[in-house]
Amino acid sequence: MRITVLGTGTVGRTLAAALAERGHDVTVGTRDVSTTMARSEPDAWGNPPFAAWSADHPDVAIAAFADAAADAELVVNATAGTSSLAALEAVGDGLAGAILVDVANALDFSGGAPALAVSDEGSLGQQIQARFPEARVVKTLNTMNASVMVDPAGVGGGDHTVFVSGDDPQAKEVVTELLATFGWTDILDLGGIGTAGAVERLLPLWIALLGTLGTPAIGFKVVR
Amino acid sequence: MRITVLGTGTVGRTLAAALAERGHDVTVGTRDVSTTMARSEPDAWGNPPFAAWSADHPDVAIAAFADAAADAELVVNATAGTSSLAALEAVGDGLAGAILVDVANALDFSGGAPALAVSDEGSLGQQIQARFPEARVVKTLNTMNASVMVDPAGVGGGDHTVFVSGDDPQAKEVVTELLATFGWTDILDLGGIGTAGAVERLLPLWIALLGTLGTPAIGFKVVR
Numbered sequence: 001m002r003i004t005v006l007g008t009g010t011v012g013r014t015l016a017a018a019l020a021e022r023g024h025d026v027t028v029g030t031r032d033v034s035t036t037m038a039r040s041e042p043d044a045w046g047n048p049p050f051a052a053w054s055a056d057h058p059d060v061a062i063a064a065f066a067d068a069a070a071d072a073e074l075v076v077n078a079t080a081g082t083s084s085l086a087a088l089e090a091v092g093d094g095l096a097g098a099i100l101v102d103v104a105n106a107l108d109f110s111g112g113a114p115a116l117a118v119s120d121e122g123s124l125g126q127q128i129q130a131r132f133p134e135a136r137v138v139k140t141l142n143t144m145n146a147s148v149m150v151d152p153a154g155v156g157g158g159d160h161t162v163f164v165s166g167d168d169p170q171a172k173e174v175v176t177e178l179l180a181t182f183g184w185t186d187i188l189d190l191g192g193i194g195t196a197g198a199v200e201r202l203l204p205l206w207i208a209l210l211g212t213l214g215t216p217a218i219g220f221k222v223v224r
Numbered sequence: 225m226r227i228t229v230l231g232t233g234t235v236g237r238t239l240a241a242a243l244a245e246r247g248h249d250v251t252v253g254t255r256d257v258s259t260t261m262a263r264s265e266p267d268a269w270g271n272p273p274f275a276a277w278s279a280d281h282p283d284v285a286i287a288a289f290a291d292a293a294a295d296a297e298l299v300v301n302a303t304a305g306t307s308s309l310a311a312l313e314a315v316g317d318g319l320a321g322a323i324l325v326d327v328a329n330a331l332d333f334s335g336g337a338p339a340l341a342v343s344d345e346g347s348l349g350q351q352i353q354a355r356f357p358e359a360r361v362v363k364t365l366n367t368m369n370a371s372v373m374v375d376p377a378g379v380g381g382g383d384h385t386v387f388v389s390g391d392d393p394q395a396k397e398v399v400t401e402l403l404a405t406f407g408w409t410d411i412l413d414l415g416g417i418g419t420a421g422a423v424e425r426l427l428p429l430w431i432a433l434l435g436t437l438g439t440p441a442i443g444f445k446v447v448r
Contacts, residue, residue: 116425156447190432198429201340204422208414213448222433223380223443 004029004069004094006087007078008036008050009043011103011146013057015076018150020059022181027061029068029091036062069094074101074174075135081106081124082117085131099171100135102128102196103149105142105203116203125165125196136171139196140164140179143206145216150182152219160219161186165195188222228253228293228318230311231302232260232274233267235327235370237281239300242374244283246405251285253292253315260286293318298325298398299359305330305348306341309355323395324359326352326420327373329366329427340427349389349420360395363420364388364403367430369440374406376443384443385410389419412446 005016006029013028020026030036030050039049047053054062069075069091079087081104088095106124108117121127125139140162141149152158162184166172176187190198202220209218229240230253237252244250254260254274263273271277278286293299293315303311305328312319330348332341345351349363364386365373376382386408390396400411414422426444433442 160445160447188433188436190436195432195436198432201425201428204425208419208422209412209446209448212412212414212419215448217448219447221384221445221447222437223384223445224433224437224439224441 001025001073002071003027003074003076004063004072005076005078006030006065006068006091007076007080008062009078009080010045010047011149012076012078013047013050013053014146014150015078015103016060017057018182019178020057026059027063027068027072029063029065029087031065031087031090033062033064065090066092066094069098072098074099074178077102077104077128079104082108084124085127088128088132095132096134098135099168099174100128100132100137101141101175102137102139103141105200107203114203114207116201123197123200125193125200129167129193136166136168137193138164138166138168138171138175139193139199140175143199143202143220144218148217148219152185153183155217155219156221158183158185160221161188163188163190163195163199165190165193165199167192186221225249225297226295227251227298227300228287228296229300229302230254230289230292230315231300231304232286233302233304234269234271235373236300236302237271237274237277238370238374239302239327240284241281242406243402244281250283251287251292251296253287253289253311255289255311255314257286257288289314290316290318293322296322298323298402301326301328301352303328306332308348309351312352312356319356320358322359323392323398324352324356324361325365325399326361326363327365329424331427338431340425347421347424349417349424353391353417360390360392361417362388362390362392362395362399363417363423364399367423367426367444368442372441372443376409377407379441379443380445382407382409384445385412387412387414387419387423389414389417389423391416410445 002025106117107114129137226249330341331338353361
């Protein structure tokens with residue numbers, strides 16, 4: 001599949017690499033390619049500069065937002081949630097008709113510790129669907145660490161849940177098949193994009209658990 | 225232990241009965257005893273009137289809020305979250321020094337479907353601790369159905385998590401022991417009462433799952 005991953009941080013890199021490994025034709029989208037490639041320092045999280053990652057992943061292309069999704073069948077929003085709408089605006093027409101997989105969380109780091117930035121206009125997933133009505137938005141993978149997204153078996157043998165929310169059943173089916181290629185076995189279709197808020201609100205618990213357990217190797221299992 | 229359960233709804237009844245069965249000296253608190261006992265119709269959820277339940281549970285006393293907690297070592301807040309602060313004000317002095325187990329969720333039913341009533345003043349657990357600084361508040365049991373609270377083994381053999389949040393380690397220890405008598409085995413101490421908001425925000429997901437799965441027999445397991 002032709003897949004564009006928006007965002008060059010840990011989540012974007014992890015998903016891009018995992019998708020390329022599975023034979024997809026992957027492009028990473030960024031605001032400004034030359035700026036992104038010129039960075040030579042680790043980012044705020046200590047990740048190596050993108051150019052170094054890119055050199056290790058020659059099979060993953062890089063393009064500016066406006067060009068990145070031109071031919072994409074599936075676009076992954078792995079940008080920071082608080083700037084996702086601006087990034088998607090920059091992508092523009094490439095979103096029409098595409099499956100738009102939103103894995104982002106709107107986290108506010110202004111107070112030091114991350115907090116969920118709650119909007120009166122609904123969840124991020126809902127806001128994205130409302131702003132881009134021709135995209136087929138599927139919210140998923142926002143309830144775990146990047147490494148767990150693509151390797152669920154690394155936590156508890158993989159016996160935990162990934163949620164899928166979206167209004168387009170066929171888009172959810174495609175995403176469910178992709179998730180299965182990462183090793184997910186408990187893929188729970190929560191319903192329409194209106195349920196994205198429920199999974200976005202899991203983030204404060206994830207953050208509290210990170211503090212208490214001291215590890216991001218955490219999964220949520222819906223026992224039923 | 226001398227335990228007072230505030231609230232005569234399903235949660236209050238279920239906890240009061242389970243605690244009395246385990247040999248505790250249990251009193252249920254209500255705003256006005258004669259009004260509560262005079263009701264002869266099922267409530268909005270179809271529960272039988274409290275007087276009928278009370279006749280079946282002669283070992284559980286009933287008292288007005290102001291009297292209910294006078295000698296209590298532990299007080300359970302099982303009132304509706306949106307009116308919990310008012311109920312606790314009515315209890316008054318009985319809360320000083322007591323362990324106050326807050327199992328409530330502030331749900332807004334005004335729109336038909338229940339929604340989480342988010343306050344600018346923090347989670348319900350935090351608001352209660354702030355308003356009653358001499359009570360030792362422990363937030364727990366707010367992430368599952370009443371029947372699951374007292375019988376976790378009824379869902380997935382009991383392999384799911386109950387969270388405990390509070391500032392007083394000794395109070396959390398007492399609550400943890402009580403939870404164990406219900407059959408809880410995965411009792412996760414999240415930290416101070418500041419973490420109550422993280423578990424209260426699980427409610428929208430619980431509500432979405434109730435709709436999707438069609439059953440309240442749901443548990444959350446933190447896989448780690």
